[in-house]
Amino acid sequence: MSEALYHEALVARARSGTGKGRLEPHDASARLDNPLCGDRVTLDLRMAGGHIAAIGHEVKGCLLCEAAAATIARHLAGATPAEARRMIAAIGALMKEGAEPAADLSDLAIFTPVHKAKARRDCVLLPFGALERALAGF
Secondary structure, eight states: OOOOTTOHHHHHHHHHOTTBBOOSSOSEEEEEEOTTTOOEEEEEEEEETTEEEEEEEEEESOHHHHHHHHHHHHHHTTOOHHHHHHHHHHHHHHHHHOOOOOGGGGGGGGGGGGGGOGGGHHHHHHHHHHHHHHGGGO
């Protein structure tokens, strides 16, 4: 994995647009703002049979925030709330401690260089915080 913060795979993930756009209807939604940098994320979930059936997001923020929201949509469609919470814990450990994600969460490894850029960690964590809030009732 390249140590460059904005490496090619991360840029491609952000530009993929996976999950981009609000979901209507949705079963849960959460919006978080980062007042320090101005990033804003709204994340919508549609649930079915105890699983996340669809994920939509609207990001007004940086490339890292876009890539994180796209990662959530890419990895968690069809997941259970417990699986989503496991991913939230894994990205937290990666950002705070540099902990390597488990093999089944390898989508998160794209953010490894961000661990060393303390000022940018919150950009990655913001969509995951919105996900955590959206999951509160499930």
